Amino acid sequence: MSIIRTVDLTKKFDEFVANDHINLSVEPQEIKCIVGENGAGKSTLMNMLYGTLIPTSGSILIDEQPVKFKSPIDAMNHGIGMVHQHFKLVPSLTVYENILLGTEITKKGLPLIDSGEEIRRVQGIIDEYHFQLKPTDRVEDLSVGQCQQVEILKMLYRNVRILILDEPSAVLTPQEVDRLIENLKDLRKNGKTIIVITHKLREVMELSDSVTVIRQGKVIGTVMTKDTNEQELAQMMVGRDVVLTVSNEGGMPSSDEVAYRVEDLHTINAHGAEVVSGVSFEVKKGEVFGIAGVEGNGQSELVKLLTGLMTTTKGRVYLEGRDITNLWPDQLRKAGIGIIPEDRYGQGLCQSMSIPDNCIAGYWYDKEVCQYGVLKKKSILQRAREYIQKYDIRVASEQGYVSELSGGNAQKIIIAREFESHPRLIIACQPTRGVDVGSIEFIHKQLLRFRNEGYSVLLISSELSEIMSLSDRVAVMYKGKIIGEVDPKTISTSEIGLLMAGATSQRNEVPV
Numbered sequence: 001m002s003i004i005r006t007v008d009l010t011k012k013f014d015e016f017v018a019n020d021h022i023n024l025s026v027e028p029q030e031i032k033c034i035v036g037e038n039g040a041g042k043s044t045l046m047n048m049l050y051g052t053l054i055p056t057s058g059s060i061l062i063d064e065q066p067v068k069f070k071s072p073i074d075a076m077n078h079g080i081g082m083v084h085q086h087f088k089l090v091p092s093l094t095v096y097e098n099i100l101l102g103t104e105i106t107k108k109g110l111p112l113i114d115s116g117e118e119i120r121r122v123q124g125i126i127d128e129y130h131f132q133l134k135p136t137d138r139v140e141d142l143s144v145g146q147c148q149q150v151e152i153l154k155m156l157y158r159n160v161r162i163l164i165l166d167e168p169s170a171v172l173t174p175q176e177v178d179r180l181i182e183n184l185k186d187l188r189k190n191g192k193t194i195i196v197i198t199h200k201l202r203e204v205m206e207l208s209d210s211v212t213v214i215r216q217g218k219v220i221g222t223v224m225t226k227d228t229n230e231q232e233l234a235q236m237m238v239g240r241d242v243v244l245t246v247s248n249e250g251g252m253p254s255s256d257e258v259a260y261r262v263e264d265l266h267t268i269n270a271h272g273a274e275v276v277s278g279v280s281f282e283v284k285k286g287e288v289f290g291i292a293g294v295e296g297n298g299q300s301e302l303v304k305l306l307t308g309l310m311t312t313t314k315g316r317v318y319l320e321g322r323d324i325t326n327l328w329p330d331q332l333r334k335a336g337i338g339i340i341p342e343d344r345y346g347q348g349l350c351q352s353m354s355i356p357d358n359c360i361a362g363y364w365y366d367k368e369v370c371q372y373g374v375l376k377k378k379s380i381l382q383r384a385r386e387y388i389q390k391y392d393i394r395v396a397s398e399q400g401y402v403s404e405l406s407g408g409n410a411q412k413i414i415i416a417r418e419f420e421s422h423p424r425l426i427i428a429c430q431p432t433r434g435v436d437v438g439s440i441e442f443i444h445k446q447l448l449r450f451r452n453e454g455y456s457v458l459l460i461s462s463e464l465s466e467i468m469s470l471s472d473r474v475a476v477m478y479k480g481k482i483i484g485e486v487d488p489k490t491i492s493t494s495e496i497g498l499l500m501a502g503a504t505s506q507r508n509e510v511p512v
């Protein structure tokens with residue numbers, strides 16, 4: 001008997017069919033992965049199971065009984081919980097306060113919160129599932145991986161039997177992903193059923209019991225994980241063979257000419273701590289220069305410095321000899337720098353604006369789309385159409401809002417805009433986060449084509465395989481400093497892993 005089953009479940013947004021007669025069945029205590037291209041309809045399906053979207057037609061059965069969810073509260077009452085990709089925690093509160101939010105325990109007969117009891121209960125579930133958290137930790141001090149643990153605990157506290165996670169590993173470091181996989185396997189052991197949406201096929205193979213593939217709103221097939229492999233899944237997802245690791249061989253050798261120079265950069269964060277302390281490097285013409293490191297070692301701040309979102313306390317930055325230190329983002333773009341930011345919704349896009357307007361955001365100085373302060377609507381729409389076609393961006397309507405796009409398609413708008421604006425250097429930060437395998441191949445090829453044309457790429461990614469396969473040289477950042485430079489062709493993953501953890505006596509390390 002299935003614990004959860006959908007029969008011909010369909011969701012339309014106006015005329016656009018996002019889910020088309022979906023028949024999905026999940027067995028008790030299994031880990032089910034849902035995979036599919038960007039815009040395939042995975043999040044839409046899960047949002048119907050969790051009551052955030054109401055189906056257009058079809059039915060949902062829990063324990064073979066039909067249910068109708070009007071809101072997540074209904075879903076929760078049936079034991080279904082969901083962890084979204086964007087966390088919904090209150091940073092200034094502690095772990096236990098976040099978990100108990102809305103279900104506070106009061107002292108008998110008094111309108112007073114019984115913190116002692118709350119802490120005890122939260123400690124109880126932390127122990128039961130072997131999470132590494134303290135109930136009294138403040139959420140603002142936690143890493144992304146720990147915030148996710150709090151979200152999961154919130155659901156466990158509410159006694160869910162079925163836990164849905166939408167791309168839980170997209171924002172995690174490799175170490176945090178391993179921990180998450182362990183946590184989820186523990187949950188299965190304790191009787192929970194888990195549904196995970198992911199683009200990472202390695203995780204699918206490691207984690208799941210069965211996989212359902214969705215393409216263009218339809219179920220393409222369900223396979224047992226033990227009977228399949230990454231290549232076959234990629235093929236099912238995209239409908240063609242996919243190159244899972246694009247090789248950077250065969251490009252033009254990079255020249256000795258320096259395109260971009262960063263000299264002794266320093267900055268402090270809001271608490272006055274020096275988070276970037278003396279970073280120097282050069283990116284040559286026709287080169288991909290990668291920066292690896294465990295998240296939280298100053299990479300985000302370095303990117304903010306280099307993209308005009310933070311200012312330096314010391315140090316200089318040059319593009320082809322021109323001093324561009326502390327310029328604003330629009331001045332940097334004008335100077336010839338393309339920016340793919342880490343946080344696509346926070347810095348790369350405006351969700352409440354249309355797709356065409358986002359396609360020119362940051363480039364209003366381009367006379368083809370704006371002249372004498374007047375936007376040329378026709379040209380802008382024309383440009384959006386070009387991008388949509390060339391970059392295979394799946395949209396329900398060309399003039400729709402970015403908020404209606406799936407996560408990966410939203411990312412492709414940024415990729416298209418930044419590449420098509422003919423920069424000379426692209427700062428690519430987590431460029432394939434949340435992007436499907438077919439599109440990762442496409443974006444990687446674009447980055448290498450750009451390099452092969454003699455331009456430069458500064459690549460910052462927590463995805464080690466991405467850094468290693470694309471970069472010509474890799475620097476490792478640790479505690480705000482670059483502690484070594486390695487040749488990605490000769491260093492092993494475990495060696496670079498050690499370096500990322502701060503071990504400096506590496507064989508291949510070249511002091512910088």
Ligand SMILES: Nc1ncnc2c1ncn2[C@@H]1O[C@H](COP(=O)(O)OP(=O)(O)OP(=O)(O)O)[C@@H](O)[C@H]1O
Nearest residue numbers: 013018038039040041042043044404405406407408
């Ligand atoms: N509120 C909405 N209004 C209009 N169209 C929508 C809305 N929400 C989703 N869509 C469309 O439905 C399709 C499926 O979106 P969904 O978010 O389910 O994709 P997904 O499989 O989760 O993709 P990704 O891997 O990129 O997250 C997309 O083409 C999207 O543009």
Ligand SMILES: [Mg+2]
Nearest residue numbers: 042043406407
């Ligand atoms: Mg999605």
